[in-house]
Amino acid sequence: MNESAPIRNIGDYVPMVDGPEKVSGRALYTADILEPGMLAGRIYRSPYAHAEILEVDTSKALALPGVKAVVTGADCDKTFGVLPISRSEHPIARERVRYRGEPVAAVAAIDDATAQKALGLITMKVRELPAYFTSKAALALDAVDLHEHKPGNLERDVFFELGDVEEAFSKADLVRQSTYNCAEVCQNQMEMHAAVAQYDAVRGRMTVHASTQVPYYVHLMLSQILDMEMSQIRVVKPYVGGGFGARTETLNIELISALLARKAGGTVRTVVSREETFITHRGRPETDITLKLGMTKTGRITGVECECHQRGGAHSGYGVVTILYAGSMLYAIYDLKNVKYIGKRVLTNTPPCGAFRGHGTVDVRFAFESLLDQMAGELGLDPVDVRRTNYLNAPTFTDNDLMINSYGLPECVDWVERESAWRERRGNLPKGKGLGMACSHYISGASKPVNWTGEPHATVKIKLDFDGSVVVLSGAAEIGQGSSTILVQSVAEVLGLDMSRIRIITGDSDVVPKDNGSYSSRVTFMVGNAAIDAAQNLKQVLVQAAARRLEARPEDIECLGEVYRAGTQDTGASFNEVVEEALKDTGTITVTGNYSTIPESHGGRKYRGSAIGGTMGYSYSAQVVEVTVDEETGVVTVDKVWVAHDCGKALNRLTVEGQVQGSVWMGMGQAMSEETGYHDGLLLTANMLDYRVPTIQDSPPIETGIVESNDPHGPFGAKEAGEGSLAGFLPALTNAIEDAIGVRFDDLPVTPDRVFAAIEKRERALARAAARKKSA
Amino acid sequence: MAQLLELTLNGRPRVDAVPDNMLLLDYLRESVGLTGTKTGCDGGECGACTVLIDDVPLLSCLTLAASVNGRRVDTVESLGENGELSAVQRGFHEKLGSQCGYCTPGFIMASVGLLRRNPAPSDDEIQEALGSNICRCTGYVKIIEAVKFAAQLNAEGTAP
Ligand code: FES
Ligand code: FES
Numbered sequence: 058m059n060e061s062a063p064i065r066n067i068g069d070y071v072p073m074v075d076g077p078e079k080v081s082g083r084a085l086y087t088a089d090i091l092e093p094g095m096l097a098g099r100i101y102r103s104p105y106a107h108a109e110i111l112e113v114d115t116s117k118a119l120a121l122p123g124v125k126a127v128v129t130g131a132d133c134d135k136t137f138g139v140l141p142i143s144r145s146e147h148p149i150a151r152e153r154v155r156y157r158g159e160p161v162a163a164v165a166a167i168d169d170a171t172a173q174k175a176l177g178l179i180t181m182k183v184r185e186l187p188a189y190f191t192s193k194a195a196l197a198l199d200a201v202d203l204h205e206h207k208p209g210n211l212e213r214d215v216f217f218e219l220g221d222v223e224e225a226f227s228k229a230d231l232v233r234q235s236t237y238n239c240a241e242v243c244q245n246q247m248e249m250h251a252a253v254a255q256y257d258a259v260r261g262r263m264t265v266h267a268s269t270q271v272p273y274y275v276h277l278m279l280s281q282i283l284d285m286e287m288s289q290i291r292v293v294k295p296y297v298g299g300g301f302g303a304r305t306e307t308l309n310i311e312l313i314s315a316l317l318a319r320k321a322g323g324t325v326r327t328v329v330s331r332e333e334t335f336i337t338h339r340g341r342p343e344t345d346i347t348l349k350l351g352m353t354k355t356g357r358i359t360g361v362e363c364e365c366h367q368r369g370g371a372h373s374g375y376g377v378v379t380i381l382y383a384g385s386m387l388y389a390i391y392d393l394k395n396v397k398y399i400g401k402r403v404l405t406n407t408p409p410c411g412a413f414r415g416h417g418t419v420d421v422r423f424a425f426e427s428l429l430d431q432m433a434g435e436l437g438l439d440p441v442d443v444r445r446t447n448y449l450n451a452p453t454f455t456d457n458d459l460m461i462n463s464y465g466l467p468e469c470v471d472w473v474e475r476e477s478a479w480r481e482r483r484g485n486l487p488k489g490k491g492l493g494m495a496c497s498h499y500i501s502g503a504s505k506p507v508n509w510t511g512e513p514h515a516t517v518k519i520k521l522d523f524d525g526s527v528v529v530l531s532g533a534a535e536i537g538q539g540s541s542t543i544l545v546q547s548v549a550e551v552l553g554l555d556m557s558r559i560r561i562i563t564g565d566s567d568v569v570p571k572d573n574g575s576y577s578s579r580v581t582f583m584v585g586n587a588a589i590d591a592a593q594n595l596k597q598v599l600v601q602a603a604a605r606r607l608e609a610r611p612e613d614i615e616c617l618g619e620v621y622r623a624g625t626q627d628t629g630a631s632f633n634e635v636v637e638e639a640l641k642d643t644g645t646i647t648v649t650g651n652y653s654t655i656p657e658s659h660g661g662r663k664y665r666g667s668a669i670g671g672t673m674g675y676s677y678s679a680q681v682v683e684v685t686v687d688e689e690t691g692v693v694t695v696d697k698v699w700v701a702h703d704c705g706k707a708l709n710r711l712t713v714e715g716q717v718q719g720s721v722w723m724g725m726g727q728a729m730s731e732e733t734g735y736h737d738g739l740l741l742t743a744n745m746l747d748y749r750v751p752t753i754q755d756s757p758p759i760e761t762g763i764v765e766s767n768d769p770h771g772p773f774g775a776k777e778a779g780e781g782s783l784a785g786f787l788p789a790l791t792n793a794i795e796d797a798i799g800v801r802f803d804d805l806p807v808t809p810d811r812v813f814a815a816i817e818k819r820e821r822a823l824a825r826a827a828a829r830k831k832s833a
Numbered sequence: 834m835a836q837l838l839e840l841t842l843n844g845r846p847r848v849d850a851v852p853d854n855m856l857l858l859d860y861l862r863e864s865v866g867l868t869g870t871k872t873g874c875d876g877g878e879c880g881a882c883t884v885l886i887d888d889v890p891l892l893s894c895l896t897l898a899a900s901v902n903g904r905r906v907d908t909v910e911s912l913g914e915n916g917e918l919s920a921v922q923r924g925f926h927e928k929l930g931s932q933c934g935y936c937t938p939g940f941i942m943a944s945v946g947l948l949r950r951n952p953a954p955s956d957d958e959i960q961e962a963l964g965s966n967i968c969r970c971t972g973y974v975k976i977i978e979a980v981k982f983a984a985q986l987n988a989e990g991t992a993p
Contacts, residue, residue, distance in 0.1 A: 072926050072927050072929065073926075073929070073931075073932075075934075076925075076926035076927075076929075076931060076934075077918065077922075077926060078934070079925075079926075079931045079933075079934025079937050080909075080918060080922040080923075080925045080926045080931055080934070080937055080941060081869070081909065081910070081912070081913065081918065081922060082867070082868070082869020082870070082908065082909035082910045082938050083869070084934050085868065086868075086871075086935065088868075088872065089862075089868035091863070091866060091868070244969075245969060246933070246935075246969050247871075247873050247879065247881060247933065247935040247936045247967065247968070247969045247970075248871075248873070248933070248935045249872070249873070249874075296933075296934060296935075297933065298871075298933045298934070298935025298936075299932075299933040299935060299969050299970055301969070328872075330875050331873070331874040331875045331878070331879075332875055536933060537932040537933025537934060537935075537970050538932070539932070711929050712929065714929075714975070715929045715932055715970075715971060715975055718971065718972040718974045718975065719932065719970050719971055719972045720972075721972060722971075722972030722973070722974075723969075723972075744874065744875060744878055745874055745878035745879055745967060746878055750967055750969065752964055752965070752967065753959075753960045753963045753964060753966070753968075753973040753976065753977070754960045754961065754964045756972060756973045756974075758974065759972060759974050
């Protein structure tokens with residue numbers, strides 16, 4: 058009898074498969090690519106926020122010894138953009154510049170110093186135009202249009218009303234309205250943007266290495282911009298130092314590098330500075346929200362009215378999707394009936410915004426959870442209970458037709474309530490200390506891909522050869538979130554093999570199948586399911602082969618990972634023997650696995666754009682934040698965070714914890730210190746001292762609970778883990794501050810200056826009240 | 834102008850001619866090809882470029898290459914023996930102190946420097962020692978665990 062059993066890894070703490078490379082310095086990022094004779098690329102950027110370009114003179118730069126190529130807008134009349142409906146951006150500005158820092162020309166030279174010197178020799182003549190740095194200014198009736206095809210600088214306005222909101226408010230016991238402002242924030246991933254473009258003039262082929270989250274989009278956009286056949290382009294994604302959404306869209310850096318490489322007939326490496334990385338932006342827009350809620354005295358929400366304005370920056374980018382998410386994702390967390398949403402996405406003369414982690418949901422969630430908390434207080438209800446009163450009853454479809462199959466929010470709320478000792482401690486903490494809670498959620502990938510081609514959502518290949526090695530080929534971009542690890546785990550689990558037998562190759566368009574990329578938390582769900590499918594297909598092949606070898610029927614074959622046998626008494630055949638048998642028919646084996654979302658998850662047709670928000674599974678999160686407020690200085694210290702995240706099933710507890718902690722912490726940055734600042738469109742915060750990211754000394758312990766609601770469609774039941782916990786931190790923080798000092802902050806970030814000013818205001822009000830009382 | 838630079842780099846003696854104004858960071862990455870040390874900012878903001886100079890963690894982006902003449906410089910590539918990961922490397926790998934890995938060489942070198950002068954640091958001491966390194970992925974929770982785990986491995990003598 059054979060004692061071996063399939064090896065299991067799902068649910069373990071599994072270190073990342075590419076960890077050894079990262080801790081040893083062997084991991085190569087784009088800027089680490091060194092090639093003899095490589096040229097250095099540099100970009101000349103507009104000093105004007107809004108202007109008509111009359112002339113760009115690059116003759117002196119071109120004449121500088123060592124300069125090999127110069128490109129300007131004249132070199133490319135094509136446009137790019139992530140959404141097929143709004144590709145209005147040129148890689149290098151033509152005719153007009155629309156923000157300070159927009160590329161106007163670029164140089165490739167023998168070294169960085171020469172390229173830098175050449176930039177100093179470029180001049181431009183312009184006719185300046187009025188520039189708009191706020192949504193309000195850009196929407197003014199007499200404002201000049203940034204883009205001809207977008208009258209009134211309105212990228213998109215969204216309106217829907219589902220149910221009857223006025224009626225709902227009339228039935229409420231309490232109706233409150235508040236306004237919120239969230240500052241613009243940047244991903245500020247640690248790796249600065251970089252691209253290496255290699256042009257093979259003999260074959261007319263282009264290879265681009267880029268720090269991207271979606272090599273496929275880069276491939277599409279290179280073809281468009283270079284006017285080259287896609288078959289002549291190869292895109293490679295080396296190790297990527299974080300993305301958080303900044304690199305979902307193709308950036309002008311990789312496109313400009315390619316234009317330079319083609320013109321110079323060689324290899325160009327462009328590594329932009331931290332300042333330029335900030336200017337390239339693609340972060341979360343400054344958002345103004347007016348929110349009105351109706352509530353019964355038991356805490357049931359009767360109606361919602363939300364108006365949301367986003368300052369989108371100078372180009373469309375993801376704008377339409379962001380403003381739609383902000384509306385649709387009001388749903389799918391609580392049971393809402395009557396909802397009205399007005400969204401305006403505005404074009405302004407600031408760097409273009411994009412899809413920052415928690416895309417579209419974060420600022421609106423901040424407003425919603427803040428007002429909920431405030432109204433709970435007014436009604437004398439416990440904020441935790443108010444959430445409970447409004448739970449969804451899953452499985453269900455929301456009023457805007459979003460499909461919900463698994464819903465672990467109640468368990469998340471229970472966990473943080475228990476672990477933080479909410480019941481015992483809230484209201485009983487010493488002066489200056491407070492507890493706040495909030496909930497949030499996120500999608501596990503958009504159900505409808507941006508580029509609808511009719512192909513499956515995800516495709517994974519597995520190759521098995523004479524050496525018995527199982528090689529997973531996937532286009533899913535590993536950007537530090539652990540996607541490669543999850544795919545290896547999934548394949549190993551299905552085959553019952555140790556993970557060490559499985560290798561993975563990603564990120565080279567010549568080798569791996571196309572993938573829609575690492576964004577909107579789609580990879581574990583979609584690519585994970587495709588990997589499981591591929592592994593099951595491989596298992597079928599192996600079972601057939603084992604049956605032949607053991608002269609048994611396939612249905613009698615049992616797979617034990619390293620051993621295949623026909624019944625418990627059989628000694629069976631080893632994995633290597635089965636592989637040998639399997640190869641006899643076909644030689645090297647490659648199997649394919651696919652995954653496609655189901656139509657029910659695609660969102661309804663209740664309003665224009667209502668597909669945005671549809672997903673196969675929503676993650677849920679609840680958190681409690683404990684703060685201490687120093688009333689003398691206005692400094693808020695986060696003492697501790699308790700967070701529980703419903704990720705369906707933790708395929709890898711280590712990486713789930715890491716993702717959840719990273720999300721909470723990133724929410725903390727937005728809530729407490731991060732914000733961009735401009736002066737006449739000049740970015741004043743383009744470094745990490747002025748753009749204040751929390752340091753290790755500012756950062757609290759984060760107690761992390763995992764809730765497993767086992768989604769029926771998720772891979773092994775899993776849903777996303779990397780975004781849903783971000784949004785909750787913001788309102789949990791301001792709710793905690795309110796609990797600590799009785800002051801509510803509706804504008805973010807809550808900096809010590811703002812806290813100090815608010816405390817002074819509160820003190821003055823108290824003093825006035827006391828004086829009035831005395832005189833009365 | 835160029836100068837002659839003689840140093841011990843990752844345990845090996847080395848001589849190079851370096852321009853006066855060349856940064857140690859660029860010397861390591863572009864001249865020597867030790868790209869493990871990362872550039873994360875335009876100067877002094879992030880700690881990604883941290884290396885050890887005579888065992889002291891310093892920012893190589895604020896150090897002139899010529900100024901390390903006669904000194905001992907260690908980068909992340911110096912760690913581990915016979916291909917095995919060192920204690921700090923194991924900590925960052927096994928405890929997930931590294932996600933995208935871009936800040937990791939800097940954090941690792943700052944941690945190695947800390948553990949060489951303080952083999953059993955408290956949480957506060959770890960936070961202080963790593964206070965000028967920025968990580969955008971982890972939220973730092975697991976970085977602290979990684980350093981503590983490394984200290985424990987060192988104490989047990991179970992890693993190189
Ligand atoms: S590269 Fe950022 S501190 Fe040196
Ligand atoms: S692991 Fe990505 S920045 Fe630290």
